[in-house]
Amino acid sequence: MNKILFFAHLRDEAGEESVMLEASGKTVAELKAFVAENYGIHKLDTAMAAINEEFAPNEEMIKEGDVIAFIPPVSGG
Amino acid sequence: MNKILFFAHLRDEAGEESVMLEASGKTVAELKAFVAENYGIHKLDTAMAAINEEFAPNEEMIKEGDVIAFIPPVSGG
């Protein structure tokens, strides 16, 4: 199983701080698509992803037990 | 073994960010006395101690593997 954490407004959209999912074997891009569809999150494609607190590119493969965080870049200033 | 973390000026006094020690069986107060003497740290008795990121009183017994942090209260403002 994998823990998926949402940050900033993604958390409001998901309605939860985190969810548990079976994501091992998926790439980051595939997980983004899956989560966007199943949890009704818009604009997840432009969010940054971290695996175990380290930046992960879209092609990266997720392993069993990895913790994935989605952090949306924000623009205000 | 136990990891002992130093914060703020305690780190300057210890000359290290952290040290590894055998501390299980000691109370927090006993560990403070031991560390103060062996690492030349002044005023450790007034520092707050956390075990595994949770505040620990002086009487608390340390267990194998616990991570202990010493955080000195500061006064500036």
Place this chain on the structure above:
Amino acid sequence: MSDRYSRQTLFPRIGREGQDKIKSKHVLIVGAGALGSGNAEVLARAGIGRLTIIDRDYVEESNLQRQQLYTEEDVAEKLPKAAAAKMRLEKINSEVEIEALIGDATPEVMAGLIGDVDLMIDSTDNFETRMAINDISQKYRIPWIYGACVASFGMSFTIVPGVTPCLNCLLKAVPLQGLTCDTGGIIGPAVQMVIAHQTAEALKILVEDFDAVRPSLVSFDLWRNDYTSMKMSRAKDPGCLSCGQNPEYPYLNEANRMKTAVLCGRDTVQIRPPHASTVDLQEMSGNLSALGYEVKGNPYLLSAEMSENRFVIFRDGRALIHGTKDVAQAKSLYQRLFG
């Protein structure tokens, strides 16, 4: 050395040597909104030698809630932010040389300013300008510090050419419809928190303590008591068009920029994003209503009006900003909504 910086020279990582370095440096602050005014104040108080501040807006009432250099009088006089900032900063520290530029921070303008600049601090409100700062940073080998906030959330990342990944490695493209302060709101503490991170990184770079520069992207949510560091060593993309082996600096190129045109005789500026996209008109309508706009719409477009602001947004991101011929002001309004 005067007594003025004594509490800072007492800090061993700065010391008197570091203070002399700070005094000899020149920082470009892009934007004089919440982050820009705060960053400028901290650096002016710290004794920076020279500050260049560029901003295209004037002080508005809704800025006062979080933009720390400005007063009610600045609003009454409709002072440009850069000018109002300079006046206050000179009262705070008359030893600092301050250049205030009122206008749009286009890639050309920024490249023209960069001469002896040692560091750029991002205090802008949109990713188009950030990507241009990022390309200039790579092309001229000048570090910059990304910072942004919305609601109770914020983030910061320090980019050192040749050492860290760059913003284009992380984002690959300008993210459209990031939340902005005009759509998600913003609280003062989140601004202060980003300023704390940006100015700490700035001081490290100014005293040339590069080993201390934060290697991770920090993000936080002060209302939810979150604080996360994302390690960035693996983010560097060797094929990145901004910092890779064959850089093209794409955001210095006209093709990747917002297109603007003044529509003759109509007192209107047309804005077209560089790449077509799909705006969620329903969400935008809700955001604009919350801001106090009167909004009308249909499936193809949305028109909004509040006091002197009046504009139309189409589904592909194109917009008509009515009642102005000033391109910088029109872009400002657009980017405050779309990021």
Place this chain on the structure above:
Amino acid sequence: MSDRYSRQTLFPRIGREGQDKIKSKHVLIVGAGALGSGNAEVLARAGIGRLTIIDRDYVEESNLQRQQLYTEEDVAEKLPKAAAAKMRLEKINSEVEIEALIGDATPEVMAGLIGDVDLMIDSTDNFETRMAINDISQKYRIPWIYGACVASFGMSFTIVPGVTPCLNCLLKAVPLQGLTCDTGGIIGPAVQMVIAHQTAEALKILVEDFDAVRPSLVSFDLWRNDYTSMKMSRAKDPGCLSCGQNPEYPYLNEANRMKTAVLCGRDTVQIRPPHASTVDLQEMSGNLSALGYEVKGNPYLLSAEMSENRFVIFRDGRALIHGTKDVAQAKSLYQRLFG
């Protein structure tokens, strides 16, 4: 509702209802130094109804490096900090009712101010005053927010009577010789970071979102890129003399306070800490030299002089502050060195 707070009411956890609550509240800020001036500015911009600020010092040149409400003119005029803060805050937000008190924040003075206060924000530079704030908080059931910083390090903890442990649970006694800004130095970003945490907590309490209040003590080091949260649920001491079952509020008691006496005919104030202790005279000598003092000493005492400041410190913590009959100023100098 005016446009002024629109970006704050857009933030869903505040909204218009929260904004009305903020407007109806009264905050006491103890101290108008670095933390006090920053906290006051953020809350004034956020639209707090009433602020009471108490401080015993006047604006000095070495304050300008980090104390955000003050200017070179305030230094030239030697304005009391509370008065200078009020003047600037009124230009920032004329809707806020501000009471500025120039004097020492003794337990009696604070107890007299507490009437309709909803929240106290610690912006002081010494633990004696913090322990008194803590006892007043427990006795009158008013939350307070501890904040402190030195060098690039800082911490904050929110104390809600009946819910969280109190400062006396954590510290048991006034820690002597904590590092202060006068002995360890201080950088502006560390100040901003503490302010970010204190004002975020303040807004949560003011809008009565108590579930969001941070349950842990935060500490950070911006130069070393550290950020730690220490959970506090187990820190509550049922026998605590401030918040336990049989509270005695020891720090409202004369016996636990610094003793001061004006020495007749000698233009000198004597200060004696409540409990004898041993001052490390050698370390103190180094600190004072670094601050610019001319220091002489022997194994029993140390004398230090810089412009109008002249004092003697004995090994047991007693001190003679020469050249003044003003007890508040003498205590201020003493506590800036000993915390």
